[in-house]
Structure formats: structure tokens, C-alpha cells
Amino acid sequence: MKGATFGEVFAVREFKVIFGSFVLLIAGDGIKMLALSVLVYERTGSPGLSAAAYMAGWLPFFLGGLFLLSLADRLSPRALMIAGELIRAVTCLLLAYAGLPVWGMLALVVATGLFSPVFFAARAAMLPEVLPGDAFVLGRSVLNVASAGAQIVGLAAGGAFLTFAGPPGALAVTAGLSVVAALVLRFGLPYRAARKAADQGAVRQTLQVNRRLLADGRVRGLLLAGWLPCVCLAGAEAMVVPYLGGQGQAGVVLAAAAGGMAVGEFVVGRFAAPALRERLSMPLAVLLGVPWLGFAASPGIGWAAALAAVGAAGLAYQLGLQRRFVDAVPEDVRGQAFGLQSAGLMTGQAVGAALIGGLGEVIAPGQAIAVSGAAGILVALALARVLRPAPDHVAAAPPAAPGDGASPRQEARRSRGG
Known part of the structure; x- marks a missing residue:
């Protein structure tokens, strides 16, 4: 199969719209969670509550992924993405100006965050x-x-906005970015119908399809291969701050990791042919x-920054x-499948950070990071059968027909009901 080029990807108008709205989303979320964390700390003086506020936006991914993901296939993707941006805008304005108590702010972020996996699934x-x-x-590589660049820019911009406008002003900026993204999506994307009819309750259908996906050995293996190595990486990164004594140097190391990820994704996506890309996964x-x-x-x-950059470059294995x-x-549950992939990844990273964080209470942080790295190697070796593509896998998949959004294998799958 012939490899694509960046020029071909960006020649697609719909992708340019998805790309632009995605950059606004990631940058805005970075500003939002940083501003919320500072706002909570200013009100309470509690480092624990401040950290909880920073993580609150990611915690609901587990519950949303468990019970609500079927909505990603039952509703129009454009409508879902626009709804996600508008909900984020309203949430930020309420956090900034509604005078909510701390528990109310955290509850609001968690409640609205339950739908985040659905919005992410619709886009993916x-x-x-x-x-x-x-x-x-x-396109995924791009x-x-x-994402890596927007996170860095978002955190840097968030710090600047916090300095000049305080947490409410930074949250208002995020709300503005969300409104702009909603307008870009509304006028840039054509309408697409839902993939699946609503023939039962959303929660029941989500649970049913999740069981169906996880019962499929091939899908389950690919999900685990996408989740488990990243669990170990998250555990290592979670110990960078205590390793450096809580100093601002941790930001340099984490930024280097984000940069390494970006370089790895770009190099493998741009210069590796499809068959080589799959062979490089292991x-x-x-x-x-x-x-x-x-x-x-x-x-x-x-050296810590260099090691982190090289390690994070390995994330290109997911391509x-x-x-x-x-x-x-x-195809009819593709939205839920991508949502399950994303929700499991978010949940797994939180679990990895918690596990290695607990280990760091017993042994030195540097040793805990090394343990996390060793666990990552063992996990990759255990998943070798999944990470190594079957012989002739890529050769067996001819190019999709121009203008079609699915591969020929998916076309064959349509004829037998998915």
C-alpha cells in the first residue's frame, strides 16, 4: 500500500477543520485546568485540593467510557463536537464568575467531564x-x-494569562477559544448522519457494545497494546517532580518528553512506509x-531530560x-471503539501514576522511575504477538477507493453486518 504524505492530508478541507479545532481544544484545556488549579489553591491553600482540581477534568473518563460511549455513534459527529465546545465554554464561565464553592467547582468539572470521552470519540x-x-x-500522527505542541503552548499561555488576568481571566479566554472552535466546526464541517440507530438505552447499549468489543480477541489485544505501555510511561512521568525535589526543573524534563513524543510521531509518520511503521511497533x-x-x-x-525525550519518542509505536x-x-460502532480506546488510555495513565506514586513512598523516586521503565519493557515483550503485525498484513490491505472513508476490509465487513 502506498504511503500518504502530509500534503495529501492537509489538502483535505475537513481534516484542516478537525485539526484547527483540535489544537484549540488541547490548548484551551491546558489553560483551563491550570487556571482551575490555581484558583482552588488561592481559595484553600491546599496543595492536595489544587492537584485534585488539576486532575478533575480527566477523572470522569472512566465513568463516561463505561456508560455513555454509545452516544458517539447514535448522534451526528459534528453536533457532538460542537456540543462539547459549548459545554466547555459554559463550564469555564461558571467556574470564573459564578462564585461557586470549591466543592461545587470540582463537582461541575467532573459532571461535565463525563461526556468528554463521547466528544473525543466522535472526533476520532x-x-x-x-x-x-x-x-x-x-492524520493521527499529525x-x-x-497535541504535544498545543499542551506546551497552552501551559505557557495559561501561565501568562494567569499573571496578567488572574484565574477568572484565563478561564474566560478558554471559553472564548471554545466558542471559536464551535464556530469553526459548525461552518467548516458538512453534516454527517449518525452511524447507528438508537434501538435501546444509551447506557445499556454502551455496556453491551463494550462487552462485544472486549470479547473480540483481536480488538482486545490491540486495546491492551495501546494502553499498557502508556500506563508504565505515565508512572515514570508522575515521579519526575518528586525526583527533582519538587523544583521547577521538572517542567524542563516533562517538556522534553513532550518534545520527544512530537519528534517520534513526526519521523515515523513522515518517513516510515506503512509496512515498516507496523514492524516498528514492537x-x-x-x-x-x-x-x-x-x-x-x-x-x-x-541527562534526565534527554532520557525522557528518547523514551517518549517510543510512543510512535501506536502509529x-x-x-x-x-x-x-x-464500522457501526467505530465511535464507541475509539472512545473505549481513549477512555482506557486516560484511566490507565491515572492508575499507572497512582501505582508508581505509591511505590515512590517506599523507595527512592529515581528507583521507582527505573521500575516503571522495566515494567514497560516487560509489558512490551508480553504483547509481542499483538505488536508484531501478521505476515503480509499491509500487503493484504489494498488502498481504499478515492473519496471513501473506510478500507476495503471495512467495505467487506459492511456487507456482512459490521
Whole structure:
């Protein structure tokens, strides 16, 4: 199968709209959670509550992913993405100016965050419809690179807005970004109908389809391959702050990790052919853990940043799984499948951070980071059968027909009901 190019990806108008709204989303979320964390700390003086506020936006992914994901296939994707932006805008304005108590602010973020996996799933599931064939994988690479850059820019911009306008002003800026993104989506994307009719309750259907997806050995293996190595990476990154004594140097190391991720995604996405990309999944997944072993030698900030950058570059292993995942899931539940992938990833990273954080209470932070790296290597080796593509997998998948949003395998799947 011929590999796509960045020029071909950005030539698709719908992708440019998805890309622009996604950058606004990630940057806005970075500003929002930073501003909320500072606002809570100003009111309470509690580091624990401030940290809880920073993580509150991600915690609902588990519940939303468990009970609500079927909405991603039962409703129009454009409507869902617009609804997500408007809900975020209203939430930010309420946090900034409604005078809510701290518990009320946290409850609001958690309640509105329950639908976040649905909004993310609608965006992710639309991508293979907009970008056929290998262009889909390259589109995912572009979004991952943009995510890393937008996180860095969002945190930096959030700090600037906090300095000049305070937390309410920073939250108002996020609300404005969300409104702009909603307008971009409304006038930039054409209407697309829902993939699946609402034939039962959303919660029941979500549970039923989740069981169906997890019962499929191929889908389950690809989900675990996408989740578990990242669990170990999150555990390592969670210990960077205590490793450096809580100093601002931790930001340098974490920024280096984000930069390494962006470089890895760009290089593998741009220069590796589709077949090579899939063969690289195994060695890159191992690379995700190896550099963190170096923290057992207590490196200084320079070496720590270099190790973190090299390790995070291994995240490009996921590019070799994306096409196989699209081929493996039935088209009529594609939105829920991508939502389950995202919700499991978010939940797993929180679990990994908690587990290695607990280990860091018993042993030195550098040793805990090294343990996390070793766990990542073992996980990659245990998942070797999934990470290594079947022989002739890519060769067996001819290019999708121009203008079609699915691969030929998916077309065949349509004829037998998904």
C-alpha cells in the first residue's frame, strides 16, 4: 500500500477543520485546568485540593467510557463536537464568575467531564471517514504532534494569562477559544448522519457494545497494546517532580518528553512506509521503557531530560496499531471503539501514576522511575504477538477507493453486518 504524505492530508478541507479545532481544544484545556488549579489553591491553600482540581477534568473518563460511549455513534459527529465546545465554554464561565464553592467547582468539572470521552470519540471516529487508507494513520500522527505542541503552548499561555488576568481571566479566554472552535466546526464541517440507530438505552447499549468489543480477541489485544505501555510511561512521568525535589526543573524534563513524543510521531509518520511503521511497533514499544532505566543512576537534569525525550519518542509505536484497529472494529460502532480506546488510555495513565506514586513512598523516586521503565519493557515483550503485525498484513490491505472513508476490509465487513 502506498504511503500518504502530509500534503495529501492537509489538502483535505475537513481534516484542516478537525485539526484547527483540535489544537484549540488541547490548548484551551491546558489553560483551563491550570487556571482551575490555581484558583482552588488561592481559595484553600491546599496543595492536595489544587492537584485534585488539576486532575478533575480527566477523572470522569472512566465513568463516561463505561456508560455513555454509545452516544458517539447514535448522534451526528459534528453536533457532538460542537456540543462539547459549548459545554466547555459554559463550564469555564461558571467556574470564573459564578462564585461557586470549591466543592461545587470540582463537582461541575467532573459532571461535565463525563461526556468528554463521547466528544473525543466522535472526533476520532470521523478521522478515517475523512482520510482514507494510510492517510488516516498520518492524520493521527499529525494530531498527536499537534497535541504535544498545543499542551506546551497552552501551559505557557495559561501561565501568562494567569499573571496578567488572574484565574477568572484565563478561564474566560478558554471559553472564548471554545466558542471559536464551535464556530469553526459548525461552518467548516458538512453534516454527517449518525452511524447507528438508537434501538435501546444509551447506557445499556454502551455496556453491551463494550462487552462485544472486549470479547473480540483481536480488538482486545490491540486495546491492551495501546494502553499498557502508556500506563508504565505515565508512572515514570508522575515521579519526575518528586525526583527533582519538587523544583521547577521538572517542567524542563516533562517538556522534553513532550518534545520527544512530537519528534517520534513526526519521523515515523513522515518517513516510515506503512509496512515498516507496523514492524516498528514492537521495538518502539520496548524503547518506551528502556531510557527510564537510566534514572536508577540518579542523572542530573540534562541527562534526565534527554532520557525522557528518547523514551517518549517510543510512543510512535501506536502509529503501527492504528490502521489495524480501524480494520478490526465494526464500522457501526467505530465511535464507541475509539472512545473505549481513549477512555482506557486516560484511566490507565491515572492508575499507572497512582501505582508508581505509591511505590515512590517506599523507595527512592529515581528507583521507582527505573521500575516503571522495566515494567514497560516487560509489558512490551508480553504483547509481542499483538505488536508484531501478521505476515503480509499491509500487503493484504489494498488502498481504499478515492473519496471513501473506510478500507476495503471495512467495505467487506459492511456487507456482512459490521
